[in-house]
Amino acid sequence: MEAVISFDFQNCFIFILIFLLTFLCFFFFFKKPKDSRVNFDLPPSPPSLPIIGHVHLLLSTLTHKSLQKLSSRYGPLLYLRIFNVPIILVSSASVAYEIFRTQDVNISSRGVTAVDESLVFGSSSFVTAPYGDYWKFMKKLTVMKLLGPQAQEQSRDIRADDIKRFCRNLLDKARKKESVEIGKEAMNLMNNILCKMSMGRSFSEENGETEKLRGLVTESIGLMKKMFLAVLLRRQLQKLGISLFKKDIMGVSNKFDVLLEKVLVEHREKPEKDQGTVMLDVLLAAYGDENAEYKITKNHIKAFFVDLFIGATDTSVQTIQWTMAEIMNNTHILERMREEIDSVVGKSRLIQETDLPNLPYLHAVIKEALRLHPPGPLLPREFQQGCKIGGFYIPEKTTLLINAYVVMRDPNVWEDPEEFKPERFLASSRSGQEDERREQALKFLPFGSGRRGCPGSNLAYMIVGSAIGMMVQCFDWRIEGEKVNMKEAVKGTILTMAHPLKLTPVTRQPPLTWI
Numbered sequence: 001m002e003a004v005i006s007f008d009f010q011n012c013f014i015f016i017l018i019f020l021l022t023f024l025c026f027f028f029f030f031k032k033p034k035d036s037r038v039n040f041d042l043p044p045s046p047p048s049l050p051i052i053g054h055v056h057l058l059l060s061t062l063t064h065k066s067l068q069k070l071s072s073r074y075g076p077l078l079y080l081r082i083f084n085v086p087i088i089l090v091s092s093a094s095v096a097y098e099i100f101r102t103q104d105v106n107i108s109s110r111g112v113t114a115v116d117e118s119l120v121f122g123s124s125s126f127v128t129a130p131y132g133d134y135w136k137f138m139k140k141l142t143v144m145k146l147l148g149p150q151a152q153e154q155s156r157d158i159r160a161d162d163i164k165r166f167c168r169n170l171l172d173k174a175r176k177k178e179s180v181e182i183g184k185e186a187m188n189l190m191n192n193i194l195c196k197m198s199m200g201r202s203f204s205e206e207n208g209e210t211e212k213l214r215g216l217v218t219e220s221i222g223l224m225k226k227m228f229l230a231v232l233l234r235r236q237l238q239k240l241g242i243s244l245f246k247k248d249i250m251g252v253s254n255k256f257d258v259l260l261e262k263v264l265v266e267h268r269e270k271p272e273k274d275q276g277t278v279m280l281d282v283l284l285a286a287y288g289d290e291n292a293e294y295k296i297t298k299n300h301i302k303a304f305f306v307d308l309f310i311g312a313t314d315t316s317v318q319t320i321q322w323t324m325a326e327i328m329n330n331t332h333i334l335e336r337m338r339e340e341i342d343s344v345v346g347k348s349r350l351i352q353e354t355d356l357p358n359l360p361y362l363h364a365v366i367k368e369a370l371r372l373h374p375p376g377p378l379l380p381r382e383f384q385q386g387c388k389i390g391g392f393y394i395p396e397k398t399t400l401l402i403n404a405y406v407v408m409r410d411p412n413v414w415e416d417p418e419e420f421k422p423e424r425f426l427a428s429s430r431s432g433q434e435d436e437r438r439e440q441a442l443k444f445l446p447f448g449s450g451r452r453g454c455p456g457s458n459l460a461y462m463i464v465g466s467a468i469g470m471m472v473q474c475f476d477w478r479i480e481g482e483k484v485n486m487k488e489a490v491k492g493t494i495l496t497m498a499h500p501l502k503l504t505p506v507t508r509q510p511p512l513t514w515i
């Protein structure tokens with residue numbers, strides 16, 4: 001008898017538990033968001049799967065392409081849902097234009113973070129900081145000092161030295177008739193430049209520091225999709241005490257912390273004469289300034305370096321790789337670039353950053369590569385307040401996803417959008433019309449747009465411009481096969497080449513005796 005009672009009690013307990021769990025799941029995941037009950041028209045929503053909604057689309061390998069298919073079928077402004085979490089998907093230049101023009105402040109936050117205490121896009125990060133006092137302070141510091149004109153001038157020699165080193169390395173490969181993986185070479189270049197510009201040092205190859213840093217950046221980028229999902233579901237899961245992917249995220253964050261703590265200690269031990277010019281000095285001065293508008297912490301400094309390495313390296317590396325790939329597939333473009341460089345720079349010295357303003361065609365080629373292959377194809381933001389877009393109502397706290405990849409191939413604003421035509425950027429800059437330039441900026445989104453747009457675009461153009469300029473000026477290039485395979489892949493959230501670009505450099509005549 002006792003056994004029967006205890007059996008019934010067990011069943012009853014399990015039943016109550018299942019009931020409670022079902023109720024909680026319904027409440028947190030399937031209940032419609034509050035605002036959708038208001039009598040406003042939400043944007044159209046394409047068919048979705050029961051319970052999970054459109055989550056399968058976001059988890060697909062080439063998310064920007066899956067979303068492109070969806071928008072070409074159902075329209076440029078869509079209402080998607082991940083369980084019951086709403087997302088607004090924007091896929092045309094005109095809707096993106098309307099949003100950036102009318103809602104810039106309203107969309108100047110990226111939503112909650114995946115894990116607050118993480119150095120990787122946690123609450124100390126500049127990239128994920130909400131639009132508020134900390135972000136405003138860091139933005140000012142970034143634009144005026146860290147990446148400002150004076151800082152760029154002071155760090156010019158660092159970049160020139162590393163471009164020369166890159167060139168010598170290619171010369172060595174050319175002599176040995178060896179091929180190079182462009183992405184790997186560009187990654188070394190970017191890592192060296194960023195380490196020296198930000199910390200005044202390079203990491204040592206011998207004790208494996210460089211490898212460790214590279215590995216951490218790759219690991220973080222690999223985590224981006226998981227982090228995006230964790231961010232989307234955070235408000236719901238938090239109520240259940242669940243923090244999605246916390247272990248993975250904190251694992252990388254802790255490794256960054258160890259590496260950066262060592263950098264801070266070693267920097268403090270440097271003689272005073274070697275301090276004062278790099279980004280770390282500027283950040284330490286702000287940290288020690290009692291009267292600063294915002295009091296930053298050591299964690300803010302570490303998180304800023306993590307932002308910098310994740311935000312600046314792979315994006316620039318992929319731009320170098322895609323640009324070279326397009327040049328290899330369009331030999332007439334290579335010839336025109338060479339003519340321009342040879343006439344402006346000549347054949348007796350290496351191209352320099354100061355030549356770049358006189359090389360508009362080189363600039364146009366890089367812009368065209370960024371248009372067709374934006375390293376960050378999807379731009380995530382969050383609507384802070386409810387608003388109206390395209391006649392539809394957007395509820396507050398809705399995630400915004402702008403498919404920059406599709407906006408930059410929108411046939412309504414780009415002529416022959418699928419073709420690689422750098423000239424399109426020459427025509428518009430020559431017209432010099434301020435309005436046209438502004439409109440151009442709003443449909444050309446590789447660096448995002450508005451106040452949360454990329455503050456590193458000028459630096460990126462300088463590094464990518466010098467690297468591509470040097471490769472075109474100094475070498476002929478051989479590819480395996482007829483054409484470069486332009487198939488896409490996505491690493492984390494970064495758009496990359498499915499088949500990494502491998503080329504063999506051949507020294508151009510006359511020999512580069514001046515390197």
Ligand code: HEM
Binds near residue numbers: 127128455456457460
């Ligand atoms: C070709 C290279 C690069 C590309 C394609 C790129 C692209 C982007 C994009 C798409 C965003 C988001 C913009 C938005 O939401 O509107 C961004 C943000 C950012 N980028 Fe870049 N970036 C590049 C290079 C750099 C460099 C060299 C740096 C710094 C040295 C940098 C630092 C940042 C920072 C700090 C943010 C966050 C800004 C904020 O949230 O206010 N990026 N970048």
